[in-house]
Amino acid sequence: MNYIDFDKTASWTKLHSLLPAGKSFDFSVKLDSQRIRQCTAPMAGGLSYNWAAKAADEPVLSALQSLADEQELIVKYQALLDGNIMNTGEKRRVLHHLLRGQSGGTVIHEGKNLGEFYRQELNRFSAFAELVRAGKIIGTTGKSFKNAVQIGIGGSDLGPRAMYLALDNWAIRNGKKKLNAFFISNVDPDDASAVAASVDLSETVFVLVSKSGTTQETLANELFVKDKLTKAGLEPGKHMVAVTSETSPLARNPAYLDSFYIDDFIGGRYSSTSAVGGVILSLAFGPEVFSNFLAGAHEADKLSLEKDILKNAAVLDALLGVWERNFLAYPSTAVLPYSQALSRFPAHLQQLDMESNGKRVNRFGAEISYAAGPVVFGEPGTNGQHSFYQLLHQGTDIIPLQFVGFTENQRNDDVEVDGSVSQTKLNANLVAQIAAFAKGKDDGDKNKYFPGGRPSSLIHGKQLDPAALGSLLAHFENKVMFQGFVWNLNSFDQEGVQLGKILTKKVLAGNSGDSALDAYSTLLGICRA
């Protein structure tokens, strides 16, 4: 495989030559029903990716196909699936795809078949979840568990929380919901205190998640919770399972009901389809729902192997994002799901994207001289319309938009007002926004003038069910991976989080040796040790 910086490729030069056409792309003429019907790529789980409202014509698409070929996106993806060391800095394989199915060769690591290992853990926590849901594993006082509380931060929190919220109403509607899930993440003691006070601890099982078993926030919150359990007369060991790596201090520890394992080849932000997401989702909704979620993701992973960019939604999304980031020079992008169930999905994508590609050096540690990962933010529509859309429509910067919408809601509980149900109003708003952003509106009063030319894409499907959610998640994971290949980055490490950890320890030890740290500590009332 050939790893070269993006600005050293022939495609970089070619795309630069096409920039004037991209800047003058006129949606008010080009965005018609024919383009909307044609500009679609299939996704897994019954979803489709529609990119009609992107400023890309035939020459740009052709150059993007050349870029995909030149940077060997599919070759590198296949190498990753086959278990090559793609996280080069940390010298690790990248195996989250293997959690949901085999798309590459058998991966053997130190004599262990990792596909089998992941399946075995899936089977183990599925069985555990079934027993809890059946009331066969019970708490100290003999009561069944009604609540599951995840203790974790970052990838052990954002993804699982977003997935739980995304499926909660679907599971209620379909009779799958058994346990309520809660999440403790922040080291701010108000977080753990409030969650612990909101549940009956005797009916609660905690899921402690830390791959390394050394995450400061998570260990503090574990002891916080154990203290509460003990004070309530309960045995902590009967109310907690661990999700960790086999080499962590939490592994095979009799202090927990059971432990389920991942390994160093499952990055935190890519761990929703591992035990990190699997235990809590299986407890809440059952292993079958989690299995359907994995199936959707696996189907998406297979579609992502397609070499024709027009048939590969993840690659196409990645390339259009590169076109907007590096050539049209848009520094941020907004994710706008028209589904209340996806209320925290943008927060998960924020981590997924910004932690993966928020890098300034290439995979060999040399500084790059082009922009990499953008700022990602978002809130559900229609809420965002009454908030930050003003800037999206009429601000001085252009921000590309990722819309998501579904024909049906999840709860099948709706009311007709003024001739339409709320679901129709929701989608009418979505449709209207795409057109308004792209086409704008002329007006003699410049205050009421909409310049248009604000690009978007739309992921749409019938309903947000487990398979559709798995597809959606894997789409973005793979999109981010492909962008990392284009930018020649290592999307799988996060060295940028280390300095803060080191300085925090110095502050807590009271020996920072830095007058700035001492002065700020004084402002925040930190007493010196």
Add this chain to the structure above:
Amino acid sequence: MNYIDFDKTASWTKLHSLLPAGKSFDFSVKLDSQRIRQCTAPMAGGLSYNWAAKAADEPVLSALQSLADEQELIVKYQALLDGNIMNTGEKRRVLHHLLRGQSGGTVIHEGKNLGEFYRQELNRFSAFAELVRAGKIIGTTGKSFKNAVQIGIGGSDLGPRAMYLALDNWAIRNGKKKLNAFFISNVDPDDASAVAASVDLSETVFVLVSKSGTTQETLANELFVKDKLTKAGLEPGKHMVAVTSETSPLARNPAYLDSFYIDDFIGGRYSSTSAVGGVILSLAFGPEVFSNFLAGAHEADKLSLEKDILKNAAVLDALLGVWERNFLAYPSTAVLPYSQALSRFPAHLQQLDMESNGKRVNRFGAEISYAAGPVVFGEPGTNGQHSFYQLLHQGTDIIPLQFVGFTENQRNDDVEVDGSVSQTKLNANLVAQIAAFAKGKDDGDKNKYFPGGRPSSLIHGKQLDPAALGSLLAHFENKVMFQGFVWNLNSFDQEGVQLGKILTKKVLAGNSGDSALDAYSTLLGICRA
């Protein structure tokens, strides 16, 4: 008063000449304990604004003071307080400051003293809240109200919801909490359906909030809820109050228990200190808590009249933001509260800032040729550290940061682990991050190298109590206002939300006359009328 575009001011030229010094500002040398002690401005409610980690030295500050004087920031603010028509496009006064106290002259509009009007409404809804809390206003079946559900969107949702979450734990700890609050905002029917299913309707009072009384989402959700109440055998009229303007269809309507009024001079995103925030907060926490919240905001409003920018935190924050946006050319900014209670405060600021200053024309409707409002996003620390901070530390773009922290937590429930309580760990992380962003760290391995030079400011105080929250809210409202004055914008209208509304109606009516709207409608399963 003199309204000129920013790039026509003498300060614009002066600041441009200072740009090289700003770009080369070396925090690793300059950020020491002396600078940290000196670079502080007082705020209301016991808070302070520390800007030591901003790339601004004496010449820049002097030029920013000249800019404040030249663009007449305080003069314009005083004019606004005095009731002048500062929302020029809509020809409206801007009177949210008057909700919390008199800082300018008496404002008479069509013979009505508006300060008295706002106080009268405050008194009316305070009395209503007291009666509900005392169990003297009760539901259909004679039960006291235990839940209050706000139905509103945009400013009728984000601000009140963020303020509720910010004070919930404080109120519980201090014995003020009486009703639980919930919020329905999205027209996605899953939102209203899930909230309605989660409460005992016989013990629930709804607060319907729409200034115009015509907000599509809110009216659909009102009927959604009334349908549920009726089906539960309850009288909707005994379970709902309205917050609206006196000229709206919701006003003086016997369909509600009572109605509380605002007017056109209270913008949605500036309405948290009106009945829009006041009714729900007073029901949940009592009128006294809301009154202390207003007092904090009022004190902040008074401090914002100070002409010396080094003594006026809101002006200084505004000017440093302009320096970063227009000269250092940073396109976005992150809000990072180290307090779980402020989990939705960034979402409120996102609306406040992006809807106010996300404009491309000046207050006279002429196109501006400089950048205005930035993208605003954020999540609470320490959660964000395990998510998007990678990009903040090592991404290709620099993003200015707004930290917020408190010496004490709200629930006074903490645990000591490894020699420190969680609150200390929380603040040690905050302190470490400021230094890490500013100073960076050299490393032979470029993957572990932190460039530093990433500016931040810190708002800090003892505890997030009602007065501190009022101060914090007003600080940002006033900051955004001052930036609008610098950019010569109207920060108080939102014409950018209109086009979407018009097109939505066309889609719903089935007569869009636009093949693109029709094609997207087909994708989303919208049946033609």
